Amino acid sequence: MPAILEVDNLIKKFGDHLAVKGVSFSVEEGEVFGLLGPNGAGKTTTISMLTGVLEPTDGTAHIGGYDIRTDLDAVKKINGLVPQDLALYPTLSARANLNFFGQIYGLRGKDLKERVEDVLRIVSLTDRANEAVEKYSGGMKRRVNIAAGLIHNPRLLFLDEPTVGVDPQSRNHIFESVLRLNRERGMSIIYTSHYMEEVELLCNRAAVIDQGEIIALDTIKNLIAMLGGGVIKVGVPKVDDTLLTQMSALPAVKEATLMPQPIAPPPVAGESIEQKEGKPLTATPVVKVVAENSQEAIINVINFLSQRDLQLTSLKILEPNLESVFLHLTGKKLRE
Amino acid sequence: MKALSIAYKDLQIFFKDRGSVIVLVLLPLLFVVVMSGALGSIGQSQEKDSRTSLPAVNLDNGAMAQALLDGIDKAGGVRVEPYTETDAATALDEASVPFVLTIPQGFSADVEAGRPTALHFVVHQDADRTKAEAVRLVIEGVTRDLSLQIQLLAALEQMGQMQAGSPEAAEAFSVERMQAQATSQFKSASLQPLVDVVQKVPEQEAEREENEGLTLADVAVPGVAVLFVFMTAQNTARSIFDEKEVGSFRRLLAAPMSKAALLIGKMLPNFITGLVQLVVIFAFGIFGLKALGLTPITMGKSPLAVVLVSVLLSICSSAFGILLAALARTPNQIGGLSSLLLWLMGLLGGAFVPLFLLERFLGPVPKIVPHYWANHALTNLMVRGLGLADVTLDLLVLLGFTVVFFAIGLWRFDFD
Numbered sequence: 001m002p003a004i005l006e007v008d009n010l011i012k013k014f015g016d017h018l019a020v021k022g023v024s025f026s027v028e029e030g031e032v033f034g035l036l037g038p039n040g041a042g043k044t045t046t047i048s049m050l051t052g053v054l055e056p057t058d059g060t061a062h063i064g065g066y067d068i069r070t071d072l073d074a075v076k077k078i079n080g081l082v083p084q085d086l087a088l089y090p091t092l093s094a095r096a097n098l099n100f101f102g103q104i105y106g107l108r109g110k111d112l113k114e115r116v117e118d119v120l121r122i123v124s125l126t127d128r129a130n131e132a133v134e135k136y137s138g139g140m141k142r143r144v145n146i147a148a149g150l151i152h153n154p155r156l157l158f159l160d161e162p163t164v165g166v167d168p169q170s171r172n173h174i175f176e177s178v179l180r181l182n183r184e185r186g187m188s189i190i191y192t193s194h195y196m197e198e199v200e201l202l203c204n205r206a207a208v209i210d211q212g213e214i215i216a217l218d219t220i221k222n223l224i225a226m227l228g229g230g231v232i233k234v235g236v237p238k239v240d241d242t243l244l245t246q247m248s249a250l251p252a253v254k255e256a257t258l259m260p261q262p263i264a265p266p267p268v269a270g271e272s273i274e275q276k277e278g279k280p281l282t283a284t285p286v287v288k289v290v291a292e293n294s295q296e297a298i299i300n301v302i303n304f305l306s307q308r309d310l311q312l313t314s315l316k317i318l319e320p321n322l323e324s325v326f327l328h329l330t331g332k333k334l335r336e
Numbered sequence: 337m338k339a340l341s342i343a344y345k346d347l348q349i350f351f352k353d354r355g356s357v358i359v360l361v362l363l364p365l366l367f368v369v370v371m372s373g374a375l376g377s378i379g380q381s382q383e384k385d386s387r388t389s390l391p392a393v394n395l396d397n398g399a400m401a402q403a404l405l406d407g408i409d410k411a412g413g414v415r416v417e418p419y420t421e422t423d424a425a426t427a428l429d430e431a432s433v434p435f436v437l438t439i440p441q442g443f444s445a446d447v448e449a450g451r452p453t454a455l456h457f458v459v460h461q462d463a464d465r466t467k468a469e470a471v472r473l474v475i476e477g478v479t480r481d482l483s484l485q486i487q488l489l490a491a492l493e494q495m496g497q498m499q500a501g502s503p504e505a506a507e508a509f510s511v512e513r514m515q516a517q518a519t520s521q522f523k524s525a526s527l528q529p530l531v532d533v534v535q536k537v538p539e540q541e542a543e544r545e546e547n548e549g550l551t552l553a554d555v556a557v558p559g560v561a562v563l564f565v566f567m568t569a570q571n572t573a574r575s576i577f578d579e580k581e582v583g584s585f586r587r588l589l590a591a592p593m594s595k596a597a598l599l600i601g602k603m604l605p606n607f608i609t610g611l612v613q614l615v616v617i618f619a620f621g622i623f624g625l626k627a628l629g630l631t632p633i634t635m636g637k638s639p640l641a642v643v644l645v646s647v648l649l650s651i652c653s654s655a656f657g658i659l660l661a662a663l664a665r666t667p668n669q670i671g672g673l674s675s676l677l678l679w680l681m682g683l684l685g686g687a688f689v690p691l692f693l694l695e696r697f698l699g700p701v702p703k704i705v706p707h708y709w710a711n712h713a714l715t716n717l718m719v720r721g722l723g724l725a726d727v728t729l730d731l732l733v734l735l736g737f738t739v740v741f742f743a744i745g746l747w748r749f750d751f752d
Contacts, residue, residue, distance in 0.1 A: 051590040076592040085583025089345065091352045096345075103341035104591045148587065 004029045004078075004156050004188045005050070009059035012045050019045045021212040022059060027156075027190060032182050034199035034206030034220070035192040036322065042212040043192040044084060047158050050190075051081045063156060077105070080154030084161040086141050087148070090134035094125055094144045097133060098151055105152035119147040122177055139170025146177065156188045157181065163198060178202055196322035200224075206322070210330045220322065227320040227328055228254050230294035234301055235314030239285040243308075247287065250304055252296035259286040260331060284313040290328070294319075338593045342601025343608065346575055350605060356571070360613060364564040365620050371556035371688070372630045387415040390471055392437045393424045398444020400482070404455075404531075405439070407478040414474050430692075434463030437475060447482070447530060450490050454532040455479060476533050483530035555690040557621035557633045558714035562707050563678075563687035564617070565610040565653050570674035572606040572657025577670055595751060602661075603654035610650030618642075618718075636717040641724035645717065648731060649710045652738040656706075658745035681705040691715070706737035 005027040012020040020042045027033040035043050048054040050061055052072045060067055066074040088097050095116060102112045120126045123143035128136070133144055146162060159178065163171045179202065181187040193199055199206050200220055207217040216223060229252070236243075239258050247256035291297035294317060305312060318324035350356060390408065394401050409416040419427070419436065427433040438456040446453035457475060459468045579585035579602075588598055618635070626632040635642055660677075664670040685707020686694055694702050702708040713730035716722040 048586070053586050053589045073592050076590060079590065081587060081590040083583045083586050085586070087583035087587040089349055089584065090582075091349055092345070096348065100341060100345045101587070101591075104338055104588065104593060106338075106592070 002029050003027060004031075005033075005061065005063050005190070007046075007050070007059075007061040010046065010049055010056050010061055011058040012042075012049055012054060013057040019212050020049070023207075023209065023212075023214050024059075025207050025214060025217055027188060029155075029188055030182070030186045031205065032178070032189045032191060032203045034203035035190060035209060036194070036196065036199055036206050036326065037192075037209035038194055041209045043209055044160055045212075046209070047081070047160050047190070047192060051079050051158055052076050053081075077152070078155045080149040080152065080157040082146050082149035082157065082159045082162055084164060086145050088133050088141065088144055091132055093130045093132055094120070094136075094147070095129040097144060098129075098147060101148045102151045107152060115151055115153065119150045122150060122181070123147045124173065137167070137170075139166045139173070142166050142170060142174065143177075146174065150181070153185075154187070156190070159189060159191045161193055162191075163193070163195065175202060196326065200322055208326060208329060215329050216325070223322060223325050224320050227290060227318075227324055228293075229291040229297065230320045231318040231324055231328055232289040232291055232294060232298055232301065233259065233314070233316040233318070234287045234289060234305070235284045235312060236287060236305060236310050237284060237313060238310075239287060243310075244287065247289065247301065247304060250297070250300040252291055252293040252300055254290040254292050256287050256289045259288050286314065288328075338591075339597045339601035339604060342588070342598065343604030346602065346605040347608065349575075350571065350609065360564065360568060360571075360609060361616055364560055364613060364617050365624070367560040367564070368557055368617060368620060368625070369628065369630070371560055372625055387413055388467060388471055389433070390414045390416050390435070390437055390475075391419045391424050391427065391433045392416050392439065393419050393421050394439045395421065395441045396439045396443035400444035400447040400486075401439045404443075404478060404482055407482060408437075408475055411474050411478055414471055428458060428460055431460055431462060433460070435459040435468050435471060443531075447486055450487065450530065452530055452532065454534045457533050457535045459535060472533060472535055479531040479533060487530055555686065555711075555715055555719065557617065557625075558711050558718060559682075559685070559687040559690070561614055561617040561621075561714065562649065562685055562710045563682035565613055565649055565710075566656060566678055566681065566707060567674075568606050568609045568613065569653045569657035569660055570670060570678065571609065572602055572654060573660035573664060573670045573674065574667070575605070576602055576658075576661040577664070577667055581667075589751060599658060599746070599749070603658060606654040606657050607650045610653050611646060614646045614650070633718050634721075636719070637721045638717055638723045641727060642714065642717050644724070645710065645713045645727065645731065645734075648734050648738070652706050652710070652734055652741065655738045655741035655745065658749065659741045660745075662745040662748035662750070681707050684708065686711045706734055709733045709737070 003026040007023060007025050009022045009024050010020055011018070011022050023042070023046055025033075035046065037043050045054065049056045050063065050068060052068065052075060056069065060069050062068070063075045064078040066078070068075050089100070092100070098116045098119060099112060102115055107115055116129075117126070120129050123146055125140065125143055125147070128140070133141060136144065142162060142165075146159070149157060149159075162178075163174055166174065175198070178189060178191070182189055189202075191199065191202055203220060205217070205219050206223060207214045208223070209215070216226070218226075244256050244258060247253060250256075289297060289301055298315075298317065302312065318327065392405055392408075394405065405416050405418075408414055419433075421438070424433070424436040424438070428436050436458050438458065440453065440456065443453055443455075455475065457472055459465075459472075576585070579588065589595075618633070621633040622635070623632070660670060660673055664673050682688070684694070684698070684702045684705045686702065687707065691702060691708065691711060709730045713727040713734070716727050716730070
């Protein structure tokens with residue numbers, strides 16, 4: 001499949017803050033591609049540059065063969081954008097909103113009417129199309145928001161956090177719509193979310209983005225496979241390099257590393273440094289064990305520690321999924 | 337075309353908000369009524385008597401001068417109002433009086449001595465000429481009677497003295513002779529009146545104040561119209577801010593249309609609303625004020641020029657809306673900036689106090705706001721009856737303000 005999107009070292013700077021630090025990736029025609037990352041990771045800024053809302057500071061991208069820096073008008077006709085916000089006019093009806101956005105994309109007359117009816121069908125809002133959007137539920141508003149992005153039948157649809165604040169029923173409806181658009185109409189979709197389960201369900205491939213950088217990019221299957229059989233976090237009283245090497249060599253264990261220690265809190269006012277130093281500075285050390293087979297690895301790790309009279313202070317097993325991949329890659333949760 | 341779609345959508349949203357419609361259409365009319373009524377009553381406060389007021393400066397203060405003034409006051413139709421020389425000159429300069437009668441010093445002595453003398457009747461060039469002529473005729477009538485009376489009395493006195501001096505000449509003053517003398521005096525009084533009325537219309541001065549001749553009520557409609565058309569600027573700013581807040585502005589930026597088309601689309605509703613406001617306010621000024629018994633306005637001698645000023649005024653207001661949107665970062669800032677700037681500019685631009693009064697107190701300061709030039713142009717066209725050529729400077733300055741507002745707005749506008 002040819003690439004509909006090729007991003008080449010895209011950079012965006014706001015003053016001194018580097019929001020996007022040179023991301024590169026490509027999306028094939030007909031693919032559903034996930035862009036994963038916590039809030040503030042740079043997902044929306046990346047999408048804003050690709051849709052012409054923001055001008056890149058450096059780097060470029062090609063959409064449908066057109067350069068976003070030199071052929072932006074052609075690019076905009078290919079793109080459809082469903083912003084994270086409910087970008088609608090609440091006092092107008094869904095139909096009036098869609099008519100307006102259709103006109104903005106140059107649709108007129110019969111074509112416009114047909115497209116409005118089509119997108120209303122896609123989001124199942126034909127019956128209530130003449131009601132003011134402000135009277136809709138949150139989920140219905142989200143659906144109109146999606147319909148507005150589809151009005152000109154784009155080849156590449158950017159869905160930026162489309163399920164924020166949506167009830168489960170509407171969320172399922174949105175998933176179905178996205179899958180239908182991709183399977184039945186061959187629409188390429190870039191789906192950003194910080195809900196890993198959505199990306200796992202909808203996307204073929206995903207890029208994990210954190211602090212403006214892509215830290216992993218692969219198929220969902222391969223990303224999850226990075227964790228092998230999962231991750232085990234083992235609390236032990238003391239850790240040294242020898243212990244970590246020996247644990248890494250255990251059967252069913254891929255890797256054992258010491259997790260970053262929490263930083264000691266500052267001394268309380270009136271408390272001397274000596275007093276502070278008399279207390280434990282950090283919590284108990286935690287070893288992160290990446291397992292090939294989590295059940296076998298747990299047994300081996302527990303036996304290994306008991307043979308050395310090291311008592312377990314904590315034990316946590318992370319099932320292999322995108323959430324644990326993200327935690328493994330960044331040391332933080334997606335929703336932090 | 338896309339700009340028109342944005343404008344149509346914004347107008348749809350605007351007309352769904354009935355509160356805004358009321359503020360933009362009914363409030364100006366209320367202002368017009370209040371201002372016209374209030375200012376009109378100020379202008380008419382000195383004319384409660386139905387007789388025409390005649391400001392009179394009596395520099396003589398003699399018996400004959402007083403007799404003349406009493407005669408004019410009792411002649412009917414004219415009410416004499418005593419003025420000092422300075423007050424009369426000021427009032428005439430300000431066009432708050434249309435004419436002034438001045439009785440020169442030594443008037444009584446001259447009349448009593450039978451020496452010809454003259455009254456000065458100075459008429460403002462913008463005064464109602466028919467009314468001035470009527471008053472002048474009354475003055476002339478009274479002075480003619482007074483002249484005749486004085487001359488007859490003088491002749492009779494002279495004849496009496498002559499008879500007393502030579503009783504033998506009694507037959508010389510027969511009835512026939514007396515009648516012939518009286519007829520001669522009538523002719524003399526008619527052809528060579530003892531008291532002449534010299535009328536003077538001051539020639540136009542090079543730097544004459546242009547506001548002379550206006551009543552305060554005349555300027556209410558243009559002032560209020562300009563104020564409220566500029567008030568719509570805050571709607572443009574608020575609409576842009578709302579688009580940014582809900583995220584639809586981002587969606588519009590992602591659509592295949594230029595930023596210029598986007599901004600023009602956001603300006604158009606302001607422009608259209610401004611024109612609608614002007615039509616409503618002017619129509620009310622012409623027909624509504626008349627129906628309410630207040631002084632109506634007219635479209636003047638050049639309605640096309642009024643249309644031209646109205647269009648440019650609405651464009652200027654729209655450009656100011658873009659400037660407000662560029663400068664304000666929050667809804668509160670839009671409200672604060674709008675309130676501060678628009679009301680202050682309206683005040684300086686003559687929305688509440690007529691320009692000729694403002695300029696007297698503030699000098700050229702009002703000229704720093706576009707309101708002044710728009711108000712000045714509309715007043716010249718609709719109240720003074722001037723033509724397009726007379727408002728060229730106003731139009732050029734208004735155009736200049738428009739370009740500056742739009743340029744700064746575009747420069748400072750945050751599309752991100």
